[in-house]
Amino acid sequence: MALPAADAAFLTAKGYTHELLAGAGPELLLVLRAVPLAPGRFDQPATDVLVKIPPGYPATPLDMFWVCPPLRYPTGATPPAADNYETHEGRSWQRFSRHLAGGAWRPGIDSLRTFLPVVLAELVGP
Numbered sequence: 001m002a003l004p005a006a007d008a009a010f011l012t013a014k015g016y017t018h019e020l021l022a023g024a025g026p027e028l029l030l031v032l033r034a035v036p037l038a039p040g041r042f043d044q045p046a047t048d049v050l051v052k053i054p055p056g057y058p059a060t061p062l063d064m065f066w067v068c069p070p071l072r073y074p075t076g077a078t079p080p081a082a083d084n085y086e087t088h089e090g091r092s093w094q095r096f097s098r099h100l101a102g103g104a105w106r107p108g109i110d111s112l113r114t115f116l117p118v119v120l121a122e123l124v125g126p
Contacts, residue, residue: 002020003020003028003030003053003112004057004058004111006111006113007058007111007112007113010111010112010113011032011112016032016033016035017032017033017034018030018031018032018033019031019033020053021088021089023052023088024088026054026055027052027053027054027055028052028053029050029051029052029053029088029089030050030051030052030053030112031048031049031050031089032048032049032050032051033048034046034047034048035047035048035049035120035123036124037071037123037124038123038124038125040074041073041074041123041124041125042071042072042073042074042123043071043072043073043074043076044069044071047067047068047069047071047123048067048068048069049065049066049067049119049123050065050066050067050068050088050093051065051066051112051115051116051119052064058107058108058110058111059107059108060105061100061105061110062105062110062112062115063099064095064096064097064098064099065095065096065098065119066086066088066093066094066095066096067093067094067096067123068089068091068092068093068094070085070092070094071094071123079096079122081096081097081098082094082095082096082097084097096119096122098118098119098122099118100114100115100118101118
């Protein structure tokens, strides 16, 4: 399985350094390398971002994202719904439970192009 051509073109056009890796199960792991974060928003200047690409994508929804290194607010607090960890690539990834507005995936409409803004709104801000 590979990313649809439109997704690969979107990531390249946005300038993301990315890799598609095999997951432990049937999903693929899309890793965006060294995504810059909003200054002062977290305790890191950049992080790798992982999105699981499930079998059947793009008809099957994308859900949640993971970061490594883990992120904390400057106060030391953990962001809400981001206190679970999984191991991928031999590293510990912090899971952010974030979903599309309204929670409904629209096959044929939603893709990385609509999901990635959910991720970036959390990491970079509006």
